Amino acid sequence: MKDDILNAIETRLGLSRRSFMQFCAAMAGTMGLPSGAEAEIAKAIASPKRPPVIWLHFQECTGCTESLLRADHPTLDKLILEIISLDYHESLFAAAGHQAEAARKASMAANKGKYILVVEGAIPVKDGGIYCKIGGQTALDMVKECAADAAAVVAIGSCASWGGMPSTSPNPTGSTGVNEIIKDKPVVTIPGCPPNPYNLLSTVVHFLTFGKLPDLDEKGRPKFAYGRIVHENCERRAHFDAGRFAQEFGDEGHRKGFCLYKLGCKGPETYANCPSILFGDVGSGSWPVGTGHPCIGCTEQGIGFQKPIHALAEPKYVVPPVSYPRITEDQGQGMTTGSAALIAGVAGLAAGAGLALGRNLGKSDDQSSGKE
Numbered sequence: 001m002k003d004d005i006l007n008a009i010e011t012r013l014g015l016s017r018r019s020f021m022q023f024c025a026a027m028a029g030t031m032g033l034p035s036g037a038e039a040e041i042a043k044a045i046a047s048p049k050r051p052p053v054i055w056l057h058f059q060e061c062t063g064c065t066e067s068l069l070r071a072d073h074p075t076l077d078k079l080i081l082e083i084i085s086l087d088y089h090e091s092l093f094a095a096a097g098h099q100a101e102a103a104r105k106a107s108m109a110a111n112k113g114k115y116i117l118v119v120e121g122a123i124p125v126k127d128g129g130i131y132c133k134i135g136g137q138t139a140l141d142m143v144k145e146c147a148a149d150a151a152a153v154v155a156i157g158s159c160a161s162w163g164g165m166p167s168t169s170p171n172p173t174g175s176t177g178v179n180e181i182i183k184d185k186p187v188v189t190i191p192g193c194p195p196n197p198y199n200l201l202s203t204v205v206h207f208l209t210f211g212k213l214p215d216l217d218e219k220g221r222p223k224f225a226y227g228r229i230v231h232e233n234c235e236r237r238a239h240f241d242a243g244r245f246a247q248e249f250g251d252e253g254h255r256k257g258f259c260l261y262k263l264g265c266k267g268p269e270t271y272a273n274c275p276s277i278l279f280g281d282v283g284s285g286s287w288p289v290g291t292g293h294p295c296i297g298c299t300e301q302g303i304g305f306q307k308p309i310h311a312l313a314e315p316k317y318v319v320p321p322v323s324y325p326r327i328t329e330d331q332g333q334g335m336t337t338g339s340a341a342l343i344a345g346v347a348g349l350a351a352g353a354g355l356a357l358g359r360n361l362g363k364s365d366d367q368s369s370g371k372e
């Protein structure tokens, strides 16, 4: 890149050239773009043009915004002030009441067809949407009004994507996601409770760089982030394949970092890139399974906040083996199922084979809990 552009970036973002190019490379990597794309991304971010963003809050806990505020390189405040123009955001606004609503309306009028609408939180539709109002307007009306002239609509978090926590059964307010309401334009969904901030940053940067949204799946999720199940990239996967499971919290298997499938891990039925990009910039292990808790499927409609946390997952396409081989077999000791059957066959003692098989299965369970 030209020196003058990099100099301008250093001044504007307060980032060294090296950190800036590292950030661009990280964004390109998150989106799975080919090498060289980081230069395109750098050029787009360097442009002084900043897309206006209107950010709405409905039924939620503000965890989406909080997790974004904890993002680093560059921090959200730099992103807000220098890469996008955040024209309306209830948690970060200094303005309040009528002033804030006037700023939203003014930005929408001045940037008709050009602004990005970000929605955080579910929208209650029962009883005409009366269960969530801002400035006297229902969330239902506000999202329709703001989406009408938006260039792109992004539903951030599981609440805005498909109802999330507020839609948990019996869903008394009829909470639902943005794409159930806005049907005339694509809605990008970035589920997660909270979602990984890099998936939003990457989506915005993709829009800035290429002038279009990234490839989406049938639920509106960017394929670069939700194309694989958690289980595929989990650091405990080798334990799953070898049949080594934690049986309960705090047991030996749990302390040894064995697979959490039997504690209800929903990684085998949940699409998300958590194990690949982690959270909070604090290094390896900084994601639910890395800290020893099963994935609860927070990104996945029908799993997170719907299935009991410790109920067993139904693996999408990874079926746990029915029996598990030992990693090493002790020479000349014990009896394998095969040899037991052979001996039993020779001696005509079918019942003996059944007994040996039972013992072996019991032993295998002990191994899986780390009680060997």
Ligand code: FSX
Residues within 6 Å of the ligand: 059, 060, 061, 062, 063, 064, 065, 120, 121, 122, 156, 157, 158, 159, 160, 164, 165, 192, 193, 194, 195
């Ligand atoms: Fe909270 Fe966001 Fe969860 Fe929902 O994240 S972290 S309840 S997805 O809308 O604020």
Ligand code: SF4
Residues within 6 Å of the ligand: 230, 231, 232, 234, 235, 236, 237, 238, 240, 258, 259, 260, 261, 265, 266, 267, 268, 289, 295
């Ligand atoms: Fe990881 Fe969970 Fe899969 Fe086990 S079941 S390998 S802990 S994602």
Ligand code: F3S
Residues within 6 Å of the ligand: 192, 193, 230, 270, 272, 274, 275, 287, 288, 289, 294, 295, 296, 297, 298, 299
């Ligand atoms: Fe959520 Fe599971 Fe990732 S609980 S944060 S989808 S590991």
